[in-house]
Amino acid sequence: MRLHVGCAMWTHAPWQGxxxxxxxxxxxxxxxxxxxxxxxxxxxxxxxxxxxSAVESWAAQTxxxxxxx
Numbered sequence: 001m002r003l004h005v006g007c008a009m010w011t012h013a014p015w016q017g018x019x020x021x022x023x024x025x026x027x028x029x030x031x032x033x034x035x036x037x038x039x040x041x042x043x044x045x046x047x048x049x050x051x052x053s054a055v056e057s058w059a060a061q062t063x064x065x066x067x068x069x
Contacts, residue, residue, distance in 0.1 A: 006039030034062040 010033035016022040020032045033040065042058075044050045 004039035006037045006041060007033075008041040008043070010034075010040055030058060031061040 010030045011026060016024060019036070020029055024032060030040075042050075044054075
């Protein structure tokens with residue numbers, strides 16, 4: 001069985017210095033998060049369909065990590 005573990009977000013401010021390096025610019029937090037978690041809840045579709053550019057950015061930030069997971 002393959003298990004994917006993740007959290008509901010990757011930008012939680014209190015995680016900086018604990019689970020994510022500190023200081024870390026917001027645009028680098030997903031890549032850092034993806035280095036230790038292989039899943040994340042993307043509930044943005046509950047509010048609105050994310051822009052294609054946002055989804056492409058998420059994929060680019062996690063592509064190296066997810067390919068090895």
